[in-house]
Amino acid sequence: MYLIPIPAFNDNYLWLLHDGKRALVVDPGDAGPVQRALDEHALQLESILVTHHHADHTGGVDALREATGAQVWGPGAERIPQPYTHLKGGDTARALGLEFQVIDVPGHTAGHIAYYAPEVNGKPLLFCGDTLFSGGCGRLFEGTPAQMLASLDKLAALPGNTVVCCTHEYTLSNLRFAMAVEPGNAELAAYQAKCIRLREQGMPTLPSSIAQELLVNPFLRTRQATIMQAARHFDASAHDDTTVFAAIRQWKNQFK
Numbered sequence: 001m002y003l004i005p006i007p008a009f010n011d012n013y014l015w016l017l018h019d020g021k022r023a024l025v026v027d028p029g030d031a032g033p034v035q036r037a038l039d040e041h042a043l044q045l046e047s048i049l050v051t052h053h054h055a056d057h058t059g060g061v062d063a064l065r066e067a068t069g070a071q072v073w074g075p076g077a078e079r080i081p082q083p084y085t086h087l088k089g090g091d092t093a094r095a096l097g098l099e100f101q102v103i104d105v106p107g108h109t110a111g112h113i114a115y116y117a118p119e120v121n122g123k124p125l126l127f128c129g130d131t132l133f134s135g136g137c138g139r140l141f142e143g144t145p146a147q148m149l150a151s152l153d154k155l156a157a158l159p160g161n162t163v164v165c166c167t168h169e170y171t172l173s174n175l176r177f178a179m180a181v182e183p184g185n186a187e188l189a190a191y192q193a194k195c196i197r198l199r200e201q202g203m204p205t206l207p208s209s210i211a212q213e214l215l216v217n218p219f220l221r222t223r224q225a226t227i228m229q230a231a232r233h234f235d236a237s238a239h240d241d242t243t244v245f246a247a248i249r250q251w252k253n254q255f256k
């Protein structure tokens with residue numbers, strides 16, 4: 001299987017997975033770049049997987065469905081372009097001969113789902129939409145901090161070698177914030193230096209892995225003493241899992 005991040009808009013990645021003949025695409029906000037990639041590699045688009053309803057994740061669905069006849073899978077609890085197969089946590093989406101387990105991850109949007117395949121090219125593979133970013137997490141547009149923390153806990157519990165396909169190149173700005181929260185984290189400093197080099201070469205910083213994120217992502221590390229302390233500096237009332245997470249998320253929203 002080949003895994004390709006197709007850049008779109010300012011900083012989106014539309015993930016394409018293909019076996020040389022058939023392809024699936026995740027969250028095609030724009031049909032044009034996906035169609036060009038299909039043409040370039042002579043691929044038949046078999047499936048479209050959608051994680052949530054935002055336009056930069058769904059804007060190309062209708063055009064691609066019409067052009068290719070691809071089957072569309074998406075969150076049953078959200079409004080995305082019809083017709084599509086409605087999914088909820090615990091369901092399975094079948095594409096390219098793979099079985100993707102559907103995980104409910106509300107927070108960024110109310111019905112956001114993620115897709116997890118236990119083995120692709122020898123490793124687990126995760127398409128997490130706007131829930132988990134490298135070094136960060138999605139903004140809470142429709143959910144509560146408690147919901148988002150529970151969603152991130154589910155993703156953090158996946159195997160460390162899980163290949164994590166995030167949908168935005170937000171890594172460098174996320175890591176600048178992460179360094180403000182945890183200036184003494186040596187793993188974080190090393191990862192930041194690596195990502196800066198990648199961006200200087202015009203390369204994506206993604207995919208990441210769950211093990212990498214557990215070392216550097218403040219939103220997966222809110223139970224660490226250093227992070228709890230930093231959260232209390234920002235908001236003295238932060239005292240438990242949820243309020244520490246909420247304080248870090250609020251701090252990030254204001255961080256310049």
Ligand SMILES: [Zn+2]
Pocket residue numbers: 052054108130
């Ligand atoms: Zn979104």
